[in-house]
Amino acid sequence: MNKIKILHCADLHLGAELSSLGSKAGQRREEMLMTFDGIVSICRKENVELLLIAGDFFESTGPDSVVVRSVKKALSEIPETAVAIAPGNHDYVSLDSPYADQDWPENVHIFQSGFDCFELPGKGVRVWGAGFTGTYVTEPLLGESGAPEDDLLNICVLHGDLVAENQSSNYNPVTPSRIRFSGMDYLALGHIHMRTEILHSGKTAYAYCGCPEGRGFDELGEKGVYIGTVMKDRAELAFRPVCRRKxxxxxxxxxxxxxxxxxxxxxxxxxxxxxxxxxxxxxxxxxxxxxxxxxxxxxxxxxxxxxxxxxxxxxxxxxxxxxxxxxxxxxxxxxxxxxxxxxxxxxxxxxxxxxxxxxxxxxxxxxxxxxxxxxxxxx
Incomplete structure (x- = not known):
């Protein structure tokens, strides 16, 4: 049976100003970067095969170059872990965004626009995703036609807004019916900073993992990531706290x-x-x-x-x-x-x-x- 160990994170907002914290803002910015380093360390120590970053990785399309270099270096140190990034509404793909750079490590795949996939050699896994190309995405990015019906695992990473049927959103509306018919074994979502439990629509498991670090008093409590194993029609994932402060x-x-x-x-x-x-x-x-x-x-x-x-x-x-x-x-x-x-x-x-x-x-x-x-x- 095909299976893969994944880590699902989202909404790191690296480079955020955090001006409301006054003199503590600079330290907290660095701590948020250190939290990402900690996520990478988990991938290395626990043999995570696929790291999913579901959007708003950076606070903006033009983050500080020091932050970008730090991120690239960290990801280069886990060459055995495939990394899939789905840009979100804060860090959407643009000509001058870091996602246009050509020097990302070879293990990193960035979804640049429409719904697409790539295969992990020797793993029996397809990784699907799409990227924001502007602040607003009103049409669903999750494809209408489901994944091929074969023996491969299908895992998707998206930044989007979970909505009811026929409800609209400016941030990639994702409906339960689209999830149900997607053919995905797991859908890793970002955009909502509060985590959900592992949910199901049909045979597809999906979840928001929330943000790894709260940036204000509208993001209270323990923050972290989901980590575990995905198999055909089954996801055994557990929440892992990673925040340095609450x-x-x-x-x-x-x-x-x-x-x-x-x-x-x-x-x-x-x-x-x-x-x-x-x-x-x-x-x-x-x-x-x-x-x-x-x-x-x-x-x-x-x-x-x-x-x-x-x-x-x-x-x-x-x-x-x-x-x-x-x-x-x-x-x-x-x-x-x-x-x-x-x-x-x-x-x-x-x-x-x-x-x-x-x-x-x-x-x-x-x-x-x-x-x-x-x-x-x-x-």
Whole structure:
């Protein structure tokens, strides 16, 4: 029975500016490149026969030449591993893109445009794919006619957007029916940065592996690749974490504290308890919550400053609320009393929990304004 060991990765976005990280941006750019080096190392150490890179390998069509040279050198060091790259919407094929270079290692195949395939000599495997040639691809790249019905394994790598039947997309729409009739044994997808489980449409297994490194707080948690064996009508693949750091969003109850240093201490203790010895290595978005006395409102910049020497990167958001007797306040004849009464009426009349929470937040901000406690906090 034909079988092949593969590693499926996507959306590395090498060369991304990461400007939101400030002074940490340069280090994180290099770490993302080091993560790719780690993927190559896995291929070498674990005898991966086929490395699939499903688009947005680079952040743009014109990445820094140092990044490109580093990538080419790394791939040249795994000559026994075939590498198939399907350019995506960020790093689409163009005359001046690195994909037009003639000095890629011999083991690397880059799909330049329409749906096509090549065979791996002696492996009994066809590798299919296609490349973006612009930012937008509205017509499906996955071929309508299925792969030949023979003994060869058929593996496909594509950057694309999984959509429902008859749904459109600007990023290579891929429908379950096209997957079902493709004749592929495995379809390696890129574009969506959150991984899926190994899915099936007919006899074809397919998946998004997600990105190997999160670039922001919209890409939370463990990131990695899929690795394993593909056989006829069967894919035995497992998720492998490879990220050097995780982006994490953590809610911390600081109820009862009365100063920034106390708030920072509670945050640090919470992270130590939740993430153990490696807590300091991650990038955190900390959301402060809990009831506070009117005498203290967290200064997000100040709390972050107290944590900067303890954590690799931290961003603070204040969602605390005042510890106040709203019933008593609503009975006051003052402007504050009128405001509280009106807001409580809005909360009671709100149609759902999200709307109620929005009104509660507006009430809290209003009370802080009455007590001159509103600060310019980081969001």
């Amino acid at each position: 982006n994490l969003e953590v809610r911390v109850d600081i109820g009862g504290v009365s100063a920034n240093n106390e708030a920072a201490a509670v945050v640090l203790h919470t992270l130590q308890q939740q993430f153990g010895e490696t807590y300091a290595d991650n990038l955190y978005k900390i959301i402060l919550e809990g009831a506070l006395d009117v005498s203290y409102s967290p200064d997000c910049t100040g709390v972050a400053a107290r944590l900067e020497n303890e954590l690799y990167y931290v961003k603070i958001k204040d969602e605390t609320h005042l510890q106040a007797d709203l019933g008593a306040l609503s009975r006051e004849t003052s402007l504050k009393g009128i405001f509280v009464r009106r807001m409580l009426e809005k909360i009671n009349a709100a149609s759902g929990e999200p709307q109620k929470e929005q009104c509660r937040r507006a009430l809290d901000i209003g009370l802080k304004a009455f007590d001159s406690e509103v600060k310019r906090n980081e969001n």
